[in-house]
Amino acid sequence: MSISPTLVRFDDDCFWVELQDGRTLGVPLAWFPRLLNATVEQRQAFELSPRGIHWDDLDEDLSIDGLLAGFGDLTDSRRKAA
Numbered sequence: 109m110s111i112s113p114t115l116v117r118f119d120d121d122c123f124w125v126e127l128q129d130g131r132t133l134g135v136p137l138a139w140f141p142r143l144l145n146a147t148v149e150q151r152q153a154f155e156l157s158p159r160g161i162h163w164d165d166l167d168e169d170l171s172i173d174g175l176l177a178g179f180g181d182l183t184d185s186r187r188k189a190a
């Protein structure tokens with residue numbers, strides 16, 4: 109069973125995702141550089157889906173399952189092997 113987001117809000121350092129089961133996730137903006145560097149207007153231009161959050165202008169998609177697992181930006185190039 110998938111847990112859906114119901115609301116997203118931002119402060120200076122984090123974004124907060126309220127879930128349909130009553131939990132609220134606090135996620136550091138630093139985990140997602142596109143969101144960290146976005147304007148307030150760009151951050152607010154999201155769409156909720158049953159499984160996640162999408163920012164069309166930022167080309168950013170976050171799954172609730174990934175946020176619950178503690179995953180940050182998986183496109184980070186620092187994960188390359190030395």
